[in-house]
Amino acid sequence: MHINIGFIHFALHYVQAGQSSEEAEKISEGCMEEAKVSKEELRSFKTDDVSERMMCFMKCTYEKTGWFNENGVLIKEVVQDSYDDLDLKEEDRKKVDGCIDSMNPVKECKDLGDFFKCIPVIDFSGQ
Numbered sequence: 001m002h003i004n005i006g007f008i009h010f011a012l013h014y015v016q017a018g019q020s021s022e023e024a025e026k027i028s029e030g031c032m033e034e035a036k037v038s039k040e041e042l043r044s045f046k047t048d049d050v051s052e053r054m055m056c057f058m059k060c061t062y063e064k065t066g067w068f069n070e071n072g073v074l075i076k077e078v079v080q081d082s083y084d085d086l087d088l089k090e091e092d093r094k095k096v097d098g099c100i101d102s103m104n105p106v107k108e109c110k111d112l113g114d115f116f117k118c119i120p121v122i123d124f125s126g127q
Helices: 005-012 021-035 039-043 052-065 076-080 090-101 109-118
Strands: none
Touching (some): 039 052, 052 109
């Protein structure tokens, strides 16, 4: 399966600094397959309407890129590194930080639901 540049751009928001776009593409492809997420679902992804399959994709991606700490909570500093790429306003950055601070450990895909409900809407479909 080949992922176009838009998917690489999407995936790069969710990979730790230092990983190549080839690594990001492999992670994205593997997580798409594992979570049974289609290219169309990725193209239209918005954080205000997250299906369980997308939560599984995100959980897989976060796990494979080291975005979770040992307790299954997102590492704030790693997430903060993506703020400029996502073009988040200062108030949205603070809101995401607060969501991470109040986040429960992620053991199952659905555990990401409260986090996505908490954060501001991010629309990846236009990226």
